[in-house]
Amino acid sequence: MSRREPTIYDLARLAETSASTVSAILNGTWKSRRIGEETATRVLALAKDLKYTLNRQASGLRRKRSGLIGMLIPMHDNRFFSAMSQTFERLARERHLYPIVVSTLRDPKLEAETARTLISYQIEYLLVTGASAPDAVSRICSHHGIAHLNVDLPGKLAPSVVSDNRWGARELTAKLIERSTAPRAKRRNRFCFVGGIPSDHNTAQRIEGFSDAIAAAFGSLDGVDVDACGYEADQAEASVRTLYERMGGLPRGLFVNSTIALEGVVRFLKTLPLEEVHQCTIGSYDWDPFATCLSFPLLMVRQDIPGLLGKAFEIIDSGRFDATEIIQIRPELVEA
CATH class of the missing domain: 3.40.50.2300 (Response regulator)
Incomplete structure (x- = not known):
């Protein structure tokens, strides 16, 4: 007989707290809810022991948030863009966001198609990196109410963070x-x-x-x-x-x-x-x-990849996507 999967209510009962508290801890919003670190640690340990897996799609429907963040890059087989995707994933996970990285081959049609597909999966944010037509992607995101910004190549319709x-x-x-x-x-x-x-x-x-x-x-x-x-x-x-x-x-x-x-x-x-x-x-x-x-x-x-993406995530953290300024990050000169 198959073993029943643990539920959020099981975790709440074992942790001696409410289901809403467990939900906030699992989706990463517990600090803003002023839930104690001891409680968070106890719930996360129980979730790990019971091999509890959060159903992010269902959770997203309930909270109208998915916890997903997307990034478009031109290609994976390039050191600059592969390093960008690695840094992006680390910074996203630090914020309890789940990163999705897709290459679009510098093809404007593929950029637009990919943006629409990611939006259909209810991403919360999109970083448009090195896109050949960033403003076209901005129009799609704005139409669907998706917070977004440009990295590496600037656009005119969203904040942009680029190298100097x-x-x-x-x-x-x-x-x-x-x-x-x-x-x-x-x-x-x-x-x-x-x-x-x-x-x-x-x-x-x-x-x-x-x-x-x-x-x-x-x-x-x-x-x-x-x-x-x-x-x-x-x-x-x-x-x-x-x-x-x-x-x-x-x-x-x-x-x-x-x-x-x-x-x-x-x-x-x-x-x-x-x-x-x-x-x-x-x-x-x-x-x-x-x-x-x-x-x-x-x-x-x-190029200062941590600086570029660090500034991009500062914009995400602030929630201010209305400014269309271009923020420039200085690179460094090195010798092989």
Whole structure:
């Protein structure tokens, strides 16, 4: 004969308290209800001993809250976004929220479809991270009354928390200039920007920062020194190969916009003599610890993921989603 599953009333009887108190403890709202920590500890221990599982769907219907929080990301197989999802899950669980992370492949239709699906599961909050069409997702969320905000890429209809891309790019470029040596060939005495999408907010801000530093050091920026060829590794590899052929060698400095683009750049650099590669000072806007294994020095910008998501959860905790300001978090410059 199968064993009967324990109920919330069983826990209340064993803990010598009310069912509503047990419910508040299990759904994480006991502190706001001013329930004592000793009682909470006793109930949670009993729930663990009895292997009690909260029916979150039923609980959500009763309380009109599900305890679910969603996050859209472009992809999982990227160190930046995988680290974002891990930090998101930790911060959500600290607040007794249950995280759901879904990749949408930078596809606006998939972003909208996924947002609608998550809303159908009664999520309470949605973090729209790196979305290609954040305002379209905002309209869907607002229509259904879902609290939401943007992370990494900003929108105009919800609060946004992003890296200070212009500052980070300016700092990286200034350091590339400082550490570089002018080559004998004048046509190679240039600093080049490779990767990203011109219409993308982050790329545009990084180009601005790159331009600021170049203009401060040399007085002008030649447009052909910027090739926002896309984020794919193959595109970056082709871009650097074309650059090499046009200049008759590598430029004085190379700014690579993302570690995805860096993969393609490294593939091309492996075809060259190492001493030639060392004549070019290289930097990447984004960080990967495996860069320490490269055979040449690499400067990197490491975005502050705890800072970005910490600020996002401050907004969630405050409940103030009406402001549409863009909050910028400064990254840090590191060397592999």
